[in-house]
Amino acid sequence: MLKTGRTLAMTLAAWGCGLTTTCMAQTYSAGDVVTLPASAGGYDYSSGAFGDSGPAYGGVSAAGYQGMPANCPPQPGYGAACEPQPTCWWKRPLLISPGLLKPPRGAFFRTEYLLWEIEELGNVPLGADNFFANPAGVTRPFIAPDGTLDFAYVPRLDEIQFRDNSGLRLTYGIPLKNYGALEFSGWLLEQASDHYEFGTIRGEIPATFFLPTDPTASSLPPLLVDSTPGTSFLLDGQDFIRNHEEGLNLTYKSDMWGADAKYVVDSLSPPGEGLKLKPLFGLKYVGFQEGMYQTGTSQGIGEPAIISSITSNTSNTILGGTVGLRAELVHRWFIAGIQPAVTFAGNIAESRVASERFLDNNDPRSGDDSSDFEFSPVLDLNTYVRVCLSENLRLSVGYDAFWLSRVYRAAKIIDYEAVTENGVTRSDIRTKKQVDHVAVEGLSVGLEYIF
Structure with a gap:
């Protein structure tokens, strides 16, 4: 018992x-x-x-x-x-009833591998928009701190090349009887980055610079001189350049991810095969961050080498409502579709810059940060073909492109300046408000499972 x-x-x-x-x-x-x-x-x-x-x-x-x-x-x-x-x-x-955990009939789950490319910066100078940076990459004469004549050029960002970035996108769809479907999607790209080392080049200087009084100098070919990379800046409003005799190292990084939820109306098209037009409504979120890191080395006069640095970071948080249209050609063996959409979004844009030893080893660290709100519409275009492999499995191949407007990029928010106060010259690197756009495009391939 x-x-x-x-x-x-x-x-x-x-x-x-x-x-x-x-x-x-x-x-x-x-x-x-x-x-x-x-x-x-x-x-x-x-x-x-x-x-x-x-x-x-x-x-x-x-x-x-x-x-x-x-x-x-x-x-x-x-x-x-x-x-x-x-x-x-x-x-x-x-x-918990097991039926609550079971997806409804007709629901689907799609996983896709992404191969997308983020738009590069192009011909953007690494410095202030002054005499030395117009155009960037051109050798300019200047007077060095020791009073001698020297030559420098302002590097440009077209040397930075973003390769195609791998990523992942997951999508889950739930059919709503007689009303349409709800779709939820999230994606993430690996970090896009590149590194470049700018060094001494053989630059061209017009012969008239060395022979200003010779009337025949204009007919002479340009002279080749050693030209070092430099950072152009404004000192009390005047054009100056901070050259880096030992070289300038640049690293640029971009990160992007996003998610969306949308309601697709399919009750306007007759069932069966043929052309289907489906309006859609929803929400879209995109996160976009960048960082640019500059390190220049120069030999000081009677002192140790000067290693100067400038860092800039931007963060864009984009969220808004989406409207669009999905057009599909439905066949028993495949589905081909195109989906344009526009998102009326707001962008919380944040920027931060900092510099250290920009002018010399006694130049203190300086920095600045700012936050703004921008109206940043997003344009989307998605095309795809999905081939039926079995009753509940499809192969999906597509092309995606979208355009982000009025965003902050790390290379364009730096105000390169220095000031003289009480007889002491110091750097005054600050943020500036300059919006830009960025395009992203690439291919996708994956599998779709239908429950």
């Missing part, structure tokens, strides 16, 4: 944490004999080993009985009077 009672007690304890039991204060050791009343709390002990049909519970505990409550099973003749109860935050068993 004791063994059977112990098993039943453990079974009821596991049934739910909500069975709160009041345990006896007294415990027993092995070998002790416990005498139970013939009937207590509605439980009948008189039918042998629980009788033929097992124990019966119910009722209220008899007066003065300090054993187990009416609904607590009998305990063995040793140990605590009641089995230890687990501590649970939720006191009742959680019952």
Whole structure:
């Protein structure tokens, strides 16, 4: 009887944490004999080993009985009077119907590999828009800090080349009977980055620069001179250049990800094969961040080498409502579609710049940051072909392109300046508000499973 009672007690304890039991204060050791009343709390002990049909519970505990409550099973003749109860935050068993976890018929899940490219910066100078940077890459003469004539050029960002970036997109669709479908999608691209080292080049200087009074100098070919990379800036409004005789290292990074949710209306097109026109509405989110890191090295006059740095970072958080149209040609063997859309979005644009030892080793660290809100529409174009491989499996191949407007990019938000205060010249690198656009395009390939 004791063994059977112990098993039943453990079974009821596991049934739910909500069975709160009041345990006896007294415990027993092995070998002790416990005498139970013939009937207590509605439980009948008189039918042998629980009788033929097992124990019966119910009722209220008899007066003065300090054993187990009416609904607590009998305990063995040793140990605590009641089995230890687990501590649970939720006191009742959680019952979930398996049908709630099963996707509805016609739902789909699509996973795609992305090979997209983020638009590059192009012919953007690494410096202020002044004499030395117009146009960028052209050798210019200047007077070095030691008073000698030297030559430098302002590098440009067309040397930075973003390769195609791998990514992943997941899409889940739920059909709504007679109304259309809900679709949820999220995607992520690997970081696009490039590094370039600008060094001394052989630049061209017109012969008229060296022979200003010679009338025949204009007919002479340009002279080749050693030209070092430099950063152009404005000192109290005047054109200057900070050359880096030992070279200038540049690293540029871009990160992008996004998600969207949309409702596709398919009740306007007749069922079956043929051309389908489906309006869509929804929300779109895009995250776009960039960072540019410049490190220049030059030899100081009678002092250690000067290693200067300028860092700029931007963050764009774009969110808005989407409207578009999906046109599909449906055949029993394939589906071909095109989907243009526009998102009327707002952009929380943040920018940050910092410089250190820009002018010399005594130049203190300076920095600035800003945050703005921009109206940033997004244009989308998605084309695809999905071929039926089996009753519930399709191969998807597509081309995607979208255009982000009025975003901040790390190369274009730097205000290269220096100021003189109380006879001391220091750098004054700050952020500036300059919006730009960026295009992203590429291919996608994946599989779609239909439930």
